[in-house]
Amino acid sequence: MSEAGPAWRSGFKADYEAIFVEEWSPYVGAILLVLTIVGLMLSGLVWGVFGGVKFWGDWFNNLIGLGPLLGVPQELDGFLMHRMSLMNIMLVLGAFSAALLSRQFSPNRPPPLEYVWAALGGSLLGIGAALAGGCTTGGFFNPVLHSSPAGWAMWLGLLAGAAIGLKLLLWTLDHIEWGMQAPPALSVPDGLRSNFPWLGLAVIVGVLFWATQWWGSADEKIAARAVIVVAGFAIGFIMHRSRLCFARAFREPFMTAEGDMTKAVILALAIGVPIAALLFQKKVIDPYLAIPPTFWIGSLSGGLIFGIGMVFAGGCASGSLWRMGEGHFKLWVTMFFFSWMGSTASAILKKLGLTTIDETNVETWEMTKVGFQAYLPEMWHSWGWTLLAGGALLLLWYALVRYNESTEKFTLL
Numbered sequence: 001m002s003e004a005g006p007a008w009r010s011g012f013k014a015d016y017e018a019i020f021v022e023e024w025s026p027y028v029g030a031i032l033l034v035l036t037i038v039g040l041m042l043s044g045l046v047w048g049v050f051g052g053v054k055f056w057g058d059w060f061n062n063l064i065g066l067g068p069l070l071g072v073p074q075e076l077d078g079f080l081m082h083r084m085s086l087m088n089i090m091l092v093l094g095a096f097s098a099a100l101l102s103r104q105f106s107p108n109r110p111p112p113l114e115y116v117w118a119a120l121g122g123s124l125l126g127i128g129a130a131l132a133g134g135c136t137t138g139g140f141f142n143p144v145l146h147s148s149p150a151g152w153a154m155w156l157g158l159l160a161g162a163a164i165g166l167k168l169l170l171w172t173l174d175h176i177e178w179g180m181q182a183p184p185a186l187s188v189p190d191g192l193r194s195n196f197p198w199l200g201l202a203v204i205v206g207v208l209f210w211a212t213q214w215w216g217s218a219d220e221k222i223a224a225r226a227v228i229v230v231a232g233f234a235i236g237f238i239m240h241r242s243r244l245c246f247a248r249a250f251r252e253p254f255m256t257a258e259g260d261m262t263k264a265v266i267l268a269l270a271i272g273v274p275i276a277a278l279l280f281q282k283k284v285i286d287p288y289l290a291i292p293p294t295f296w297i298g299s300l301s302g303g304l305i306f307g308i309g310m311v312f313a314g315g316c317a318s319g320s321l322w323r324m325g326e327g328h329f330k331l332w333v334t335m336f337f338f339s340w341m342g343s344t345a346s347a348i349l350k351k352l353g354l355t356t357i358d359e360t361n362v363e364t365w366e367m368t369k370v371g372f373q374a375y376l377p378e379m380w381h382s383w384g385w386t387l388l389a390g391g392a393l394l395l396l397w398y399a400l401v402r403y404n405e406s407t408e409k410f411t412l413l
Contacts, residue, residue: 161307
């Protein structure tokens, strides 16, 4: 019995380590992510990040008195009542829980120069997302999932932006010496770190209790938010455990030729596009809910700016959020400037009339001066050609990434 006890406990410990400590394959993370997104779609919801980020910036602009000048709405929902704001908060909380369970949570202070890049990168993320009508989630991933060429236009911009951003960043490494010294690391007491898993478990229990309380609410608005609480938390948890990051998917082939993250994103889309097509055909959800009116000028130019920004920032929108939950100070700075500039740029673009919806348009889709809501099944009157084109582009992307892994033809280092 004395030997069976420790062996019994070691088996549970091994399983715990495999699930909560060891890094998941990005392919596993991609599959779980797209299934979570499909679950949201079945509930009549879509996953978005920039809407919540911009909402935080709207609050800040109102706080400092710029809101009325920019035309930002003065009456705003609370942070937990705005759907995308709540989704983002839960994503951070999900990553925080995963970081605690794996004992990987650690307050991380970067060198001073990294804060400059965070401010620059975050600002570019905000401008790019404002032009494209979304970030890598709402401007690229969701539109591709929803069979819109807007996603592929942003894809081109993101590829170009990631390459340009990497070249610029490499130039700074050769020419800027200031601020490269990292400050002393912030240590976490061993006694506290040893209890991280219990704290992570407490967070999960608390979130589940929160979701059940809201689910049973008589207020329909609050009850509907219960799904977002669980889904957002799950997305953050999944992305942290698998280190899933759209910025890496676009940056790494140019930087190290490593293509696993890119292929994971391709896998997610290969699974999600036909499932989403079925949901649209069955009219489970309106596809136009996640298609920005930015094809092609806004999507392409916004993707270019966003791509440069995510290289300097060290993450895209969702990637920045889950790294915030892990304790990275740089990404908190990135998110501040992302939200502030996202709100400011969105307001300025609207004042200039570039992203204002054309009310004279009689078509079923929205139109602006930087593009329109492009939905291929309606444009081509064919699901067959739509799915064939989407599959061909995903296959082309995979082939280029796989070729580069073997030859390093596209690496810039």
